[in-house]
Amino acid sequence: MTTHQVERAGLRAAFDLFRGSLHQPPVSDRDWAQLSASFEPGAVRGAFDGDRLIAMHQSMPTDIVVPGGERAPLSVQFRFGVGAGHTRRGVGTALMAAALQATPEPLAMVRPSEGGIYGRFGFGVATRCRDLVIDRRRAVLTADVPSGGDTRLADPADSAGLCREVYDRTRARPGAIGRWPWYEQLLNHELASAGLFSRVAVHTGAEGPDGAAVPDGFARYSVRGTTLDVDELHCRTPESWAGLWRFLLGVELVDEIRLRGRPLDEPVEWLFTDPRVCRVTAVRDELWLRPVDTLAALRARAYGDGDPVVLGVHDPLLPANSGHYLVGPTEVRRTRRSAQLALSAASLASLYLGGVRPLALAVAGAVTVHDPKALPAADRLFHTDGEPWCGTAV
Ligand SMILES: CC(C)(COP(=O)(O)OP(=O)(O)OC[C@H]1O[C@@H](n2cnc3c(N)ncnc32)[C@H](O)[C@@H]1OP(=O)(O)O)[C@@H](O)C(=O)NCCC(=O)NCCS
Numbered sequence: 001m002t003t004h005q006v007e008r009a010g011l012r013a014a015f016d017l018f019r020g021s022l023h024q025p026p027v028s029d030r031d032w033a034q035l036s037a038s039f040e041p042g043a044v045r046g047a048f049d050g051d052r053l054i055a056m057h058q059s060m061p062t063d064i065v066v067p068g069g070e071r072a073p074l075s076v077q078f079r080f081g082v083g084a085g086h087t088r089r090g091v092g093t094a095l096m097a098a099a100l101q102a103t104p105e106p107l108a109m110v111r112p113s114e115g116g117i118y119g120r121f122g123f124g125v126a127t128r129c130r131d132l133v134i135d136r137r138r139a140v141l142t143a144d145v146p147s148g149g150d151t152r153l154a155d156p157a158d159s160a161g162l163c164r165e166v167y168d169r170t171r172a173r174p175g176a177i178g179r180w181p182w183y184e185q186l187l188n189h190e191l192a193s194a195g196l197f198s199r200v201a202v203h204t205g206a207e208g209p210d211g212a213a214v215p216d217g218f219a220r221y222s223v224r225g226t227t228l229d230v231d232e233l234h235c236r237t238p239e240s241w242a243g244l245w246r247f248l249l250g251v252e253l254v255d256e257i258r259l260r261g262r263p264l265d266e267p268v269e270w271l272f273t274d275p276r277v278c279r280v281t282a283v284r285d286e287l288w289l290r291p292v293d294t295l296a297a298l299r300a301r302a303y304g305d306g307d308p309v310v311l312g313v314h315d316p317l318l319p320a321n322s323g324h325y326l327v328g329p330t331e332v333r334r335t336r337r338s339a340q341l342a343l344s345a346a347s348l349a350s351l352y353l354g355g356v357r358p359l360a361l362a363v364a365g366a367v368t369v370h371d372p373k374a375l376p377a378a379d380r381l382f383h384t385d386g387e388p389w390c391g392t393a394v
Pocket residue numbers: 021022079080081082083086087088089090091092093094111112113114116117120
């Protein structure tokens with residue numbers, strides 16, 4: 001078996017192989033016309049048995065907001081599938097190892113189909129999210145909910161561009177990733193394939209440098225029967241968030257509003273006179289992260305105050321990452337000093353955006369404590385205000 005990049009002429013066959021691994025039929029001509037833009041040259045790697053393609057993997061470069069607010073280069077891994085009859089024979093491992101070794105970005109992420117797949121490849125759960133259902137008929141906003149600005153339906157012809165522009169302006173949370181020009185097209189295509197018609201509501205505030213009104217939030221939604229599904233909601237201010245909620249609650253012929261994959265700390269319950277109109281139906285893992293160049297990844301984020309700690313990182317898939325790292329608020333470097341805390345690449349990834357505390361991972365056995373005073377120090381260093389969240393489905 002060999003692994004190498006798939007030429008442009010082979011991309012559609014590679015996509016069909018991937019779709020087959022998810023038990024989907026080959027792509028139609030119409031769908032390929034919509035989706036081929038998301039297959040950029042050089043991004044697709046295949047595993048071959050002789051000339052025959054038996055597995056595919058795609059990675060796309062972008063960036064991710066890290067604690068402290070900087071944007072670090074990121075490789076997004078997706079469309080990873082092994083053809084029927086070739087699974088569980090080491091093909092996926094070989095392909096993932098080759099793809100990660102060729103990745104120039106210091107961090108990689110994935111949104112997995114199943115939770116049991118990616119831990120062995122050094123990915124750890126870095127953000128989580130929750131699904132909500134709002135009883136729209138009983139939902140009454142409190143008198144304290146902020147107001148201001150204006151919310152209206154976007155013209156469908158402008159909505160993709162508006163969403164892209166507003167999303168980029170609003171993304172500030174650790175875990176938020178940059179999107180590609182084809183992202184909205186892909187999303188609309190998926191909704192249309194499911195027989196859904198999506199609309200975009202846009203909130204406009206008054207906060208441009210010249211005082212002119214600028215869009216500062218949007219919600220993309222579709223209605224099926226009497227259920228309104230919110231596919232995306234991104235906003236920049238409490239006023240834009242509240243304005244979008246007012247709009248959604250005002251949509252006629254709707255009994256319930258469903259939101260999937262929202263930030264864990266989004267205070268939806270506090271909007272309503274009766275907080276029980278908001279039900280949490282699931283809390284799920286969201287973005288899985290992996291350090292590809294551990295030193296560069298550790299240097300990319302900011303840290304809280306406190307004594308530095310020495311982390312011993314273990315990374316069998318990318319052995320160059322294994323080693324000891326001194327991590328402190330003013331310096332991050334490799335060191336020969338003994339490790340105070342030992343952990344896998346996957347556990348480091350889980351700590352990285354602040355989605356879980358070192359203390360909690362130590363309780364679960366995912367961090368080994370050699371020096372007990374290093375644990376509270378690591379807690380202070382890795383602490384972040386607010387929950388990290390991705391909010392982009394890839
Ligand atoms: C997931 C997938 C790409 C893995 O490729 P693969 O060639 O089967 O994986 P490997 O043979 O290299 O397996 C490596 C290990 O992972 C395990 N593994 C593979 N798929 C797994 C799964 N879905 N859940 C749990 N473990 C899994 C294997 O059992 C093996 O374990 P071992 O080392 O203890 O024996 C492949 O099974 C597949 O195409 N699945 C369907 C499509 C899919 O879910 N893609 C992921 C999209 S995010």
